[in-house]
Amino acid sequence: MTQHPAFDRLAVFAVASLAATSAFALQPTSAVDLAQQGDDPAWAITEGLTTEIGPRPAGSDREAAARKWAVATLRNMGFANVRDEPYQMPVWERGEEKAWLTSPFLPQRLAITALGNSGSTGPEGIEGEVAYFASFDALTAAPDSAVKGKIVFIDHQMEPTQDGSGYGLYGRGRFMGPTVAAQKGAIAIVIRSIGTDNHRNPHAGVTNFAEGVAPIPAGAISNPDADQLVRQRNRAAGPIKLKLILTPKTIGERTSGNVIAEVPGRESAASPVIIACHLDSWDLATGAIDDAAGCGIIAAAAKHVMTAGQPRRTIRLLWAGAEEVGVFGGQAYFDAHGKEKHAVALESDFGADRVWRVDFNLPQSAADLQKRIGLALAPFGVVTGRGKAQGGADVGALIQAGVPAIDLQQDGSRYFDLHHTPDDTLDKIDPVQLRQNVVVWAATLSLLANSSDSELP
Amino acid sequence: MTQHPAFDRLAVFAVASLAATSAFALQPTSAVDLAQQGDDPAWAITEGLTTEIGPRPAGSDREAAARKWAVATLRNMGFANVRDEPYQMPVWERGEEKAWLTSPFLPQRLAITALGNSGSTGPEGIEGEVAYFASFDALTAAPDSAVKGKIVFIDHQMEPTQDGSGYGLYGRGRFMGPTVAAQKGAIAIVIRSIGTDNHRNPHAGVTNFAEGVAPIPAGAISNPDADQLVRQRNRAAGPIKLKLILTPKTIGERTSGNVIAEVPGRESAASPVIIACHLDSWDLATGAIDDAAGCGIIAAAAKHVMTAGQPRRTIRLLWAGAEEVGVFGGQAYFDAHGKEKHAVALESDFGADRVWRVDFNLPQSAADLQKRIGLALAPFGVVTGRGKAQGGADVGALIQAGVPAIDLQQDGSRYFDLHHTPDDTLDKIDPVQLRQNVVVWAATLSLLANSSDSELP
Ligand SMILES: [Zn+2]
Ligand SMILES: [Zn+2]
Ligand SMILES: [Zn+2]
Ligand SMILES: [Zn+2]
Helix, strand or coil, rough: CCCHHHHHHHHHHHHHHHHHHHCCCCCCCCHHHHHHHHHCCHHHHHHHHHHHHHCCCCCCCHHHHHHHHHHHHHHHHHCEEEEEEEEEEEEEEEECCCEEEEECCCEEEECECCCCCCCCCCCCCCCCEEEEEECCCHHHHHHHHHHCEEEECCCCCCCCCCCCCCHHHHHHHHHHHHHHHHHHHCCCEEEEEECCCCCCCCCCEEECCCCCCCCEEEECCCCHHHHEEEEEEEECCCCCCEEECCEEEEEEEEEEEEEEEEEEECCCCCCCEEEECCCCCCCCCHHHHHHHHHHHHHHHHHHHHHHHCCCCCCEEEEEECEEECCHHHHHHHHHHCCCCHHHHHHHECCCCCEEEEEEEEHHHHHHHHHHHHHHHHHHHEEEEEEECCCCCCCHHHHCCCCCCCCEEEEECCCCCHCCCCHHHHHCHCCCCHHHHHHHHHHHHHHHHHCCCCCCCC | CCCHHHHHHHHHHHEEEECCCCHHHCCCCCCHHHHHHHCCHHHHHHHHHHHHHCCCCCCCHHHHHHHHHHHHHHCCCCCCEEEEEEEEEEEECCCEEEEEECCCCEEEECCCCECCCCCCCCCEEEEEEEEEECCCCHHCCCHHCCCCEEEECCCCCCCCCCCCCHHHHHHHHHCCCCCCHCCCCCCCCECCCCCCCCCCCCCCCCCCCCCCCCCCEEEEECCCHHHHHHHHHCCCCCCCCEEEEEEEEEEEEEEEEEEEEEECCCCCCCCEEEEEECCCCCCCCHHHHHHHHHHHHHHHHHHHHHHHHCCCCEEEEEEEEECCCCCCHHHHHHHHHHHCCCCCECCCCCCCCEEEEEEEECHHHHHHHHHHHHHHHHHHHCCEEEECCCCCHHHHHHHHHHCCCEEEECCCCCCHHHHHCCCCCCHHHHHHHHHHHHHHHHHHHHHHHHCCCCCCC
């Protein structure tokens, strides 16, 4: 478990606050008090979903079971209008996945996983010479002749950042590398995992082949395996070779769905606050940090706001489906509800480590509200950032369409150690930091849900 | 890479020593000087063996390739009498390995590996109710009726210790658990990995079924998977079930071998100093810490002693085969050479982190030698222990037969994070700590190899 010295402050605050409450009041009243002192629905949800359901790949029976579990859990917590809004989506399924360094040394097995939407090698696999590129940019710059008939390898080692800003840079190798490699005539592509750990766990994730580009086999190997490939390349006099067996397939349209729940506001005409997470996960692990914890955090915060007293605005929870493979749930929500008014949108989808920064994208009318939020969060170690809130993927279409947004930015320093790997399991969640998330969300949410119509649309 | 503050001292010492040498002498003269200043054969051996050969399971063609590589490497380093001494041994081979929690929740896949000598479930696998035990002792104390027809699970979580002393206690679940479970009528046994990490990597290792006990399927699951099993058990109203597919097999006798090399001493009648490591590894990784590094350390130290000037006694290097699966190499060495005189035996087989303690098991005649070694090692952060040296597995038979021993005890705090897992790869080796090992070994070895016949037998 990681210890964060900054949290001693929170612990002291919580204890002091609890003592004060015992001495001076019989009942805690604010959502923040409740979040600090009460039981912890965020942990209960994260533990329950990962233990009872486990991995929840989009469009699978496991995701469907998670929706049933979610509807029951949210109803049981006292939320209103709890429902499963289904939609159809195309499903890609992982097959066998094996890789070997085959030449010039004795064959050595590598830990590999196929990228979502990868093509298949067929059951016999393929073998080819490695075309090495230090980065996605190097691949882009290379002539087709350097790639044609070969297996592309992109070797860019991701470095950790607190705000996760490296994902865009390093992630291009996964998002776009397969398309570029295919366009240049590669027979397959293997990337160094988009990850910051040194374990034999490859990082999964989706790639999208551009219109008209036939998918080639595409996989990620773990960092230690990428190191080994590089060492063999340095020692080999000539080319090195890889053999791949990846047999994923697309199985057509399947049903997925969004689970929605509400805390009804006092003023039904006021536009709702929408808060999101995603219920699906990759198949290699139980998806504790991505994104069971996010669903736990937003539901716990909303529950505390509800318990503290009915808010002015409705709070709508969106536990989206099928985020990992292309934000199908977020799109389905937008298709169904994009025309409705929304006051502001927030998402929790960056693990369970502490919120350290808050970013805003609010109208000018909300300047005072923004200041009130900044002041409310400061005691919990949250600074106000200077950047513009981007929102999460599942509320991305709403924000694109003009809905205001706030980002409660979580510490991502170790997020990409675990992201999309077999290691994304409950033991990686620090309960103290998880609770700080709930406290910060409860503080933010009670201010937003009680804001006036002159502040938010 | 782990940073150890204690090592700043070593780094400073090395730099100071280098500066002194440049100023006052044209050539470094002592083995310790060479170890601190020269190139690093320990790293070169560890990197070469793990990169070019990779995993080296006992009795396999990979182990045979490693022996060829070893003979060439040791000859190339200038050692004398380099040879491969073959022997026959029984070989067990890993098959398919899969496990699921199947009831009462949706099936969830677990990361499992078969224990060496495990029986097979057959290709269809077996399913059974879990008989839970908190420890090996709890299993031993249970009546047969609690176990019969079930799959035993032993849940003892290993805690890290600097001296590795927990291995004996926690390891009983692996060494003896399968025999006890089989004797009580279990259809299979699964243990929580004998390991201190929290990654989805199970820890392999051998078990030995007692005479007359038919092997049952026996596997280890990773710590996060064991946590998941326990959580499901806590949430389930009734029993939980496991399904296992483990299809290992024994394939009869195969050839293995010990690679031996020598630094010939000035006085051929003086008994040799024997230093050991093992060349084989488990098959899940490249065996960097277990035990390529050990072979690198002892060879580098011997090379530095040789370069510094011919020692009085011969130094004999034993790169033993087939240690992991039952110390067949150590036994073969003893069968072939156990009657010869040996002055003292040492082994490096506990990773590549720094030596922090030296333990002795020397005759009274070596009291002054022991003091000289303690004094020589103190500057490198090594304390003299109060315990009796045990020796490594490959020199165990010699020590049993009365050969004196010294243990250069390595820091094992993170050894069981990696031990026998897919994660035992080169990136886990800290070059600074690896070099400290070589320095400490060179200092010890030059004193031992130049000791008199009145000190050591
Ligand atoms: Zn996510
Ligand atoms: Zn994700
Ligand atoms: Zn070993
Ligand atoms: Zn071992």
